[in-house]
Amino acid sequence: MPEPTGRDLRSLNLPDFCAARAVLAVVLIVTLTALVLAIARQHGGVAFWLDLGRTALFLLWVGMGSAAALCLLRLRLASMPLGLASALALGSVLVVIAVVSLGVLWLGSSALLGPRATNLLLPSAPQNFFAENIGMGAIIGSLALRYFYVTGEWRRNVELQARARVRALQARIRPHFLFNSMNTIAALTRSDPARAEEAVEDLADLFRANLNEKRSSITLKEELEVARIYQRIEQLRLGERLQVIWDVADLPMRAMVPGLLMQPLLENAIYHGVEPRPAGGTVTVSGTQDGELIELTVRNPLPDAGNAAHSGNRVALENIRERMNLTYPGRSSVEANRVGDEYIVRLRFPHIEDSQRSSSL
């Protein structure tokens, strides 16, 4: 996925004030602010509920007006550098506050409400009213901008980390494997050009499967084919030292699985269980279906003593566990055990078919 490089990544991350959710949040925040102000002013001689009511009324006008202004300016703010966007957002909120305050003062000086309502609803000290509101608006607005900026940065970090991890998981063909395969192909180019050609085709298919980002799930048949391609390449290099037994005839080949479910397991089995053993070894891939549950098992001999388990193994298993959990939330399992002198990995997941894909096959 290409990174959006041209844009300044440090942009202002305001919520979408055109959306109902954000407007509801504004109403809630405004009401709570009014409550805080009313509590703080309780001893001013004005009745509490009356103070709360008129403060809330005033702030609702300010809140709704600001939300409307920010909604209208949304696209423009997003394309501006951070400093300018912040200033514009804050400025527009202050303008709203100024307009609403002037409105209130105008209402007080007009005879529209009558003297009783004027005394109850309007500020007792009109001379400070305007300046106080602008001051409070500037402070609270700045705090809010700072808050939105920090949460936006945080969310962006989380996203970047997640994306980086997915990419790392996908680009996980071992360099060791790549260069050894290249070396094998270089050797075959002269001695057995037909096999060299096949090996290049296999390698291309394998990389295509590894680089595939769009299709997160494929049929079991396709996944097993990728694993077999991997085996063919390793076979050229390891010769008779590598034996693989496939016992997968009972599997429902149209079941959908996350891509690269099997191949990394086979890769691990060969890398840890066969390559380090001078005499080589046999990897067994077997699959069964029990009702709606599919079980895949990969077993390989343990390397000779001294070559303890590598951490790379655990990374691959965690990766598979994570992706299975995304595909079948709570309905899959990954087990890895040493049993006697064998290492056994067992995957269990529900049988799911993609109706559109299977009808088109």
Added chain:
Amino acid sequence: MNQRVLIVDDEPPARERLRRLVGELGGIEVSAEASGGEQAVRLAGELRPDVVLLDVRMPGMNGLEAARHMALLPEPPAVVFTTAYDAYAVEAFDAQAVGYLLKPVRAEKLKAALQHASRLAGRQLQRLAARDPQQAARTHVAARLGDQVRLIPVADVYYFAADQKYTTVRHPGGSDLIEDSLRTLENEFPGQFVRVHRNALVSVDRLAAIERDAEGQYHVVLRDINERLAVSRRLAGELKERFRL
């Protein structure tokens, strides 16, 4: 006289390609091929090649270890390592100025490497091995035997005992002198061997019992061979407890 080369790699296609490239250079003769470290050390002793092209990553004895054993030969060959991808090894080779080739090997680089190949000093190789995070411990220890090197699998060793100058290794085939000090061996194989005395390191698997004779001296009794080794008083209690003897 032609330069004589020994090719060592566990993968048949890799050997095949090197053989062809070496053949095409001219003036160089492939004296033999080996598919593993042990075979390579044996062939290096028998055929005395000028240069060994040695794969780093091999099952069993790897290239670094094979090179260390070859360095004990009276006329050790020059060594050029080959590797497909091994970031640690490449870094270490650069640091120690050791010749290496990256696979797939280019003909002109092979030519240059063979021309400039040099013998490696034992100390240089030890430093290389120390930098290898995967496999610091050797699979074999090596004893000089005439103009050959005898490899003794570490797993077969009963014990190591120190004289004034040499270390004796006792194994099913008898006993041999090696150049490693007890301290080096103790550090290289922790868990596999245990110190029972200032001058003896015993295989943990061979410990059978600890006995005390009439004079109050402690001895370890070994499995499979009828030999006893003195145990220092200080270590006797610790050993009894640790191995439940």
